[in-house]
Amino acid sequence: MDPSDTHLLKLRAQDFVTSLVLILVSVFFLWQTSLLPFFNTSVAGVDSAKWYNSAAIVPYGIFGALLLMSVGLIVRSITDGGLKFLIDASGLHIDRQEALRLAAISIILLSYIFALVPRVDFIICSAVLITALIWGFHQSTRPRMIGSALSVMFAGLYALVSNFPQSDWQKNHDDDWVTLAVWVGLTVWMHISTRTSSTAPAVVKVTPWLSIFAPLILVISMAFGFRQNVPNRGGLLFSQIEYTYYVKIRPLWQGTN
Numbered sequence: 609m610d611p612s613d614t615h616l617l618k619l620r621a622q623d624f625v626t627s628l629v630l631i632l633v634s635v636f637f638l639w640q641t642s643l644l645p646f647f648n649t650s651v652a653g654v655d656s657a658k659w660y661n662s663a664a665i666v667p668y669g670i671f672g673a674l675l676l677m678s679v680g681l682i683v684r685s686i687t688d689g690g691l692k693f694l695i696d697a698s699g700l701h702i703d704r705q706e707a708l709r710l711a712a713i714s715i716i717l718l719s720y721i722f723a724l725v726p727r728v729d730f731i732i733c734s735a736v737l738i739t740a741l742i743w744g745f746h747q748s749t750r751p752r753m754i755g756s757a758l759s760v761m762f763a764g765l766y767a768l769v770s771n772f773p774q775s776d777w778q779k780n781h782d783d784d785w786v787t788l789a790v791w792v793g794l795t796v797w798m799h800i801s802t803r804t805s806s807t808a809p810a811v812v813k814v815t816p817w818l819s820i821f822a823p824l825i826l827v828i829s830m831a832f833g834f835r836q837n838v839p840n841r842g843g844l845l846f847s848q849i850e851y852t853y854y855v856k857i858r859p860l861w862q863g864t865n
């Protein structure tokens with residue numbers, strides 16, 4: 609077998625294992641989201657909100673999309689022979705590189721879900737997540753994977769330790785600033801690592817914009833379009849967006865300003 613074919617099959621086998629982990633994570637959090645009120649949002653027998661105001665919409669959207677992408681990844685892996693390669697004696701061997709890849713992805717997702725999302729501005733922590741996943745695993749090199757995982761874990765641990773009690777979540781924005789600094793550090797590292805090449809990879813040019821505008825559009829559409837709760841409304845960026853919308857923009861078309 610051609611070495612390039614073997615390398616491709618090995619990548620597809622890794623994709624199969626990764627997609628299994630992501631499917632389990634997606635199913636678990638979709639199950640947890642199903643415990644939130646959706647169609648029957650009432651308090652003391654009085655209908656308090658419509659279905660589109662339910663706090664379950666954002667988790668359904670995020671983990672539903674993650675589940676669909678994971679299913680697509682596992683289908684592609686099977687179609688390209690990744691499962692067959694994994695079943696073979698050579699495919700069953702999980703080398704250090706693959707183990708490191710799975711461990712890094714797990715650290716990033718756990719830090720994001722359990723530490724960052726409940727405490728840090730959604731736009732900022734999602735920007736860190738997107739940057740870490742794209743840059744850290746674009747070529748699956750050890751320094752990138754380790755550096756990305758440690759960066760997200762550092763931001764998550766700081767947020768978890770400094771603002772653990774619920775009553776302290778919105779006391780200040782120190783964890784927002786730390787996470788923002790982590791995103792800046794990852795972005796600068798990404799550009800410095802590629803500045804010696806004659807042509808920067810497209811991923812370097814797209815990632816900073818994608819990491820900011822994707823969560824920004826999502827949170828704005830959910831908060832002001834569907835008028836539903838978003839994680840940590842008092843976050844560094846979203847609190848300013850919400851203030852500008854309700855105090856500066858909304859009164860303009862209501863004729864109250």
